[in-house]
Amino acid sequence: MVYKSVKEFLNSESSINSIVVKGWVRTKRDNKHFCFLEINDGSCIKNLQVVADEGIEGYENIKNINTGASVNIYGDLIESLGKGQKWEVKANKIVLIGEADPEVYPLQKKRHSDEFLRQIAHLRPRTNKYGAIFRIRSEASFAVHNFFRERGFYYIHTPIITGSDCEGAGEMFRVTTLKEGEKITPEGLKDDFFGKAAYLTVSGQLNVENFACSLGKVYTFGPTFRAENSNTPKHASEFWMIEPEVAFATLKENMELAEDFVKYLISYLLKYSREDLELFFNFVDKGLEGKLNNVLDSSFERLEYRDAIKILEKSGKKFEFEVGYGKDLQTEHERYLTEEYFKKPVFVINYPKTIKPFYMYQNDDKKTVAAMDLLVPGVGELIGGSQREDRLDLLKKAINDLGMNEEDYWWYLELRKYGTVPHSGFGLGFERFLMFVTGVSNIRDVIPFPRTPKNLEF
Ligand code: 4AD
Ligand code: MG
Numbered sequence: 001m002v003y004k005s006v007k008e009f010l011n012s013e014s015s016i017n018s019i020v021v022k023g024w025v026r027t028k029r030d031n032k033h034f035c036f037l038e039i040n041d042g043s044c045i046k047n048l049q050v051v052a053d054e055g056i057e058g059y060e061n062i063k064n065i066n067t068g069a070s071v072n073i074y075g076d077l078i079e080s081l082g083k084g085q086k087w088e089v090k091a092n093k094i095v096l097i098g099e100a101d102p103e104v105y106p107l108q109k110k111r112h113s114d115e116f117l118r119q120i121a122h123l124r125p126r127t128n129k130y131g132a133i134f135r136i137r138s139e140a141s142f143a144v145h146n147f148f149r150e151r152g153f154y155y156i157h158t159p160i161i162t163g164s165d166c167e168g169a170g171e172m173f174r175v176t177t178l179k180e181g182e183k184i185t186p187e188g189l190k191d192d193f194f195g196k197a198a199y200l201t202v203s204g205q206l207n208v209e210n211f212a213c214s215l216g217k218v219y220t221f222g223p224t225f226r227a228e229n230s231n232t233p234k235h236a237s238e239f240w241m242i243e244p245e246v247a248f249a250t251l252k253e254n255m256e257l258a259e260d261f262v263k264y265l266i267s268y269l270l271k272y273s274r275e276d277l278e279l280f281f282n283f284v285d286k287g288l289e290g291k292l293n294n295v296l297d298s299s300f301e302r303l304e305y306r307d308a309i310k311i312l313e314k315s316g317k318k319f320e321f322e323v324g325y326g327k328d329l330q331t332e333h334e335r336y337l338t339e340e341y342f343k344k345p346v347f348v349i350n351y352p353k354t355i356k357p358f359y360m361y362q363n364d365d366k367k368t369v370a371a372m373d374l375l376v377p378g379v380g381e382l383i384g385g386s387q388r389e390d391r392l393d394l395l396k397k398a399i400n401d402l403g404m405n406e407e408d409y410w411w412y413l414e415l416r417k418y419g420t421v422p423h424s425g426f427g428l429g430f431e432r433f434l435m436f437v438t439g440v441s442n443i444r445d446v447i448p449f450p451r452t453p454k455n456l457e458f
Contacts (some may be wrong), residue, residue, distance in 0.1 A: 001018055001019070001020055001074075002016050002018065002019045002020070003019070003020045003021075003022070004019070004021070005022060005041055005043035005044075005144060006039060006040060006041045006043050006044060006046065006047065006048045007043035008022060009021060009044055009077055009089075010044065010048060010085070010086070010087060010089060012077060012087055013086070014075065015075075015076065015077055015078050015079060016077040017076045018074075018076065019051075019074070019075065019076065019077050020072055020073065020074050021039055021041070021048055021072070021089060022041060022069050022070075022071070022072050022073075022097075023039040023040055023041030023042070023048075023071065024040055024068060025037055025038070025039060025065055025066065025067055025068065025070075025071060025100075026040045026047050026067065026303070027047075027067060028040040028041065028062075028067065029065065029066060030062075030142075031323065032054075033050075033053065034051060034052060034053045035052050035062060035096075036050065036051060036052075036055055036126065036203070037049070037050040037052065037065070037071070037073070038050075039071065039073060039089075040079070040126075040131075042126075042131055042391070044133075044135075044276075045128055045131060045132055045276055045279065046085075046273065046275070047240070048085075048087070048088070048089060049080065049082065049085055049088040049089070049093065050073050050075070050088065050089045050091050051088060051089070051090055051280045051434075052073075052091040052094055053091075054208035056091055056092050056094065057092065057093040057094070057160050058093050058094040058095055058096070059094065059204065061094070061096045062094070062244035064094050064096055064099050064147045065094065066094070066099070066100060066101075066102045066105070067100065067105065067107065067108060068101065068102075068105040068107060069096060069098060069099050069100045070096075070097040070098040070099075070100075070101030071094060071095060071096055071097055071300040072094075072097060073089055073091050073093075073095075073096040073291040074091065074092055074093040074094070074095075075089045075090050075091035075092045075093070076089070076090050076092075077089055078090050078319050079360075080149055081198070087261060089174065091412055106120055106123060107120075107123060107126060108126060108174060112127065113358075114442065114445050117130065117445075118444055118445070118450070120296070121449055121450070121457070121458050122449070122458055125448070126332055127280060128279060129283075129284075130445075131276075132276035132279045132280070132284070133276075133434070133438060133440065133445065133446055134278075134448060135273065135276050136269060136273045136276050136277065136434065136436055136437070136438065137273050137446065138373065139268070139269060139349070139435075140244065140265060140268075140273075140430070140433070140434065141221075141270060141430075142222055142442070143264065143268035143269065143272075144242055144430075146268070146271075147260075147261055147264045147268075148217075148219050149267070151217065152217055152225070153217040153218055153244060153284055153290075154215045154216075154217070154218050154219075154221050155218070155219060155220070156204075156208050156211045156215075156218045156219065156220050156222070157222070158201070158204030158207040158208050158220040158222065159201065159204075159207060160200060160201055160222065160223065161175050161194075161198055161199070161200065161201070161202070162198070162207075163194070163196060163197065163198055163199070163408065164206060164408050164409060164412075165199070165202065165404075166201070166202050166203040166205050166206050166357070166359075167202050167203060167357050168357050168358055168402060168404060169202070169357075171202060171226045171227045171228045172198040172199035172200065172202060172225070172226075172227060172390060173198070173199060173225050173227050174198070174199055175198040175199055175200060175235075175451065176192055176193065176194060176198065177193040178192050180445075188189060200224075200225035201224055201225065202224055202225060202226050203224055203241065203243065203427060204220040204224070204241070205207060205243055205359075205427065206359070206409075206412050207220075207423065208220045208243055208245045208425070209245055209388060209415060209423065209425070210411070210412075210415060211245070211248055211410070212245035212246060212247045212423050212425065213415050213419070213420075213421060213423060214324075216246070216247050217244075217245075217246050217247070218244070218245055218246075219242060219244040219245065219307060220242075220243050220245060221240070221242045221243070221430075222241070222242070223238055223239070223241075224238075224239060224240070224241045225237060225238050226239075229424065231452065231453055232331075233441055233442040233443060233444075234331070234379065234380070234432060234435070234443050235443065235452070236431060236443050236444070236447060236450055236451060236452055237451040237452055237453065238447075238451040239429060239430065239431050239443070239447065240429075240430035240431065240447075241427045241428065241429055241430060242427070242428045242430060243425060243427045243428075244257060244261075244425050244426065245423060245424070245425030246423060246424055246425060247421050247423045247444070248421055248422060249387075249422070249423060249424040249425075249454050250370075250387055250422055250424060251361075251386065251387040251424060252371040253424065254372060254385055254386075254387060254424035254425065254426060255300075255302065255347050255349075255372055256430070257426075258347075258372070258383050258385065258426055259299075259345075259347075260335050261352050261428070262295070262345065262374070262376075262382070262383075262428075262433075263295065263296055265307060265433065265437070266292050266295060266296055266437060267296060270292065270385065274450070277289075277437075277438070278345045280438045280439050282376055283438065284438065284439040285424060285439035288438075288439045291377060291378075292437065294343075294344065295344065295345060295376070296346070298344040300344065300345040300346065300347055300374070301342045301344060301345070301346040301347065302346075302347050302349060303337070303342075303346050303347065303348050303349065303366070304348075304349060304350050305348055305349065305350050305351045305352065305371075306347050307323060308333075308432065309323060309324065309325050310336060311337065311341055311345070312329075312336065312337070313334050315336060315341070317336060319332050319333060319336075320332060321333070326352050326354060326355070328355045329373070331336075331380040331381075331382075333376040334373075334381055335375075335377070335378075335380050335410045337375055338375040338376055338377050338380070339377045339378070343360055343377075345374060345375065345376045345377075345382075346374070346375045347372050347373070347374050347375075348366040348373050348375060349370070349371065349372045350363060350369070350371065351368060351369060351371040351373075352368055352369075353367065353368060353369045353398075356369050356371045356386070357401050358389075358395075358398040358401075358402050358404065359386070359388055359389055359392070359395070359398075360386040360387070360388065360392055361386060361387040361388055361389045361422075362389060362398070369386060370386055370387035370424075371384075371386040372384075372385050372386060372426065373384070374426075376436050377436075378435070378436055378439065379432050379435055379436045381429075381432070382428060382432050382433060382436060383426050383427065383429075384426065384430065385424065385425055385426020385427060385428055386424065386425075386426070387421050387422065387424040388424060388425070389416075390415075390416055390420045390421060390422050390423065391416065391420070392413060392416040392417055392420065394414055395413060397414065410453070431443045431447050434446040449458075
């Protein structure tokens with residue numbers, strides 16, 4: 001008995017006698033004396049067709065074998081006479097494992113809206129589109145590790161529970177074992193689990209910087225948490241971020257790394273996830289393949305923040321949010337720059353220090369910091385990063401100017417005290433990247449179980 005996945009059977013070099021395939025029924029077509037079943041087991045987007053003749057073992061259950069039911073099919077893998085597939089299974093026994101009542105099983109139709117499927121996030125990976133998304137997500141994760149490993153980076157597991165606010169934006173979830181009625185006060189916190197305020201991390205950067213300044217080239221890839229109350233299609237409260245950090249690298253090298261990284265991920269997926277990506281090329285965005293190839297073929301723009309502001313001011317566009325030097329760029333501004341003006345990915349660099357976090361390297365003009373945001377079509381900001389402030393006095397000043405507590409960052413400051421080096425890094429939002437590469441327009445649809453404000457089902 002040969003038990004393999006649908007994917008392996010479909011890629012078989014030859015016919016195989018005596019096989020078993022296990023999966024879920026996608027469709028059933030009944031004829032008088034036989035029936036066709038399409039079986040999917042999640043190993044690939046394609047189904048394996050099964051032909052079952054009346055009278056074979058288990059056929060008496062056929063009326064209960066409906067869309068969504070799980071089955072084991074025994075038989076032979078033979079060349080298919082039908083169009084569209086090379087192999088099919090001629091069954092000699094079918095075993096119904098778990099029924100799915102057609103009166104209530106929610107995935108009956110061929111196509112459902114994304115909004116509907118979000119309400120059944122526990123079942124949506126059984127559809128073609130979501131199966132494809134989560135296989136692509138898996139492949140992309142491996143691509144991330146391959147990219148860095150090929151370049152001599154070490155993978156650092158930075159902590160999820162933290163005492164410091166990396167982005168200084170105060171958008172952190174509290175971690176506590178205090179019970180109802182016990183107060184979160186400076187006094188009360190002394191009795192809390194860690195004896196001080198604790199949070200879920202918004203970024204692994206501060207910790208990974210310590211490892212860059214010891215192992216040289218490092219990255220972290222893990223979940224990050226933000227209690228931003230922004231209900232937008234590109235913000236999630238829990239998302240995954242990839243953060244490389246490189247000792248002795250300046251902003252210029254940081255951009256080169258980011259550009260190589262994005263191109264590598266796309267090329268990798270075009271090679272290893274092509275079958276799944278084709279669904280998005282055909283049904284989500286007809287121009288998507290061209291857009292991805294355009295990214296591979298173009299050299300990303302490098303644009304000073306002040307020039308970005310000038311372009312936006314001269315655009316003649318009516319933006320919802322005002323444009324002006326010293327104001328942060330909004331998604332609509334970002335998308336104009338990358339989609340309409342440059343028509344390719346754009347690094348916006350050297351932002352005013354007033355709109356960026358404390359850790360960024362202060363430029364000689366004393367007004368701007370060596371920041372970089374990578375903007376891409378369809379998404380806007382995909383990457384945020386910078387060269388880091390490596391001068392102890394300037395870093396202390398930035399912390400104090402923002403009213404943050406220097407003592408909380410003593411270990412981070414010591415990097416600048418003992419053998420300080422210029423270093424740089426960035427964070428790529430993994431879900432934003434998946435949106436970009438699939439053309440999916442809502443972040444809730446590229447993460448298995450999305451967490452957003454007032455939404456914690458599943
Ligand atoms: O620009 P951000 O806030 O940068 C940092 O956290 C730095 N500490 C990274 C670093 O330099 N190591 O976030 C980085 C990226 C953004 O560009 C965006 O792609 C993504 O993370 N991101 C989010 N993705 C989904 N939902 C959210 N709420 C996000 N916030 C940021
Ligand atoms: Mg950012």
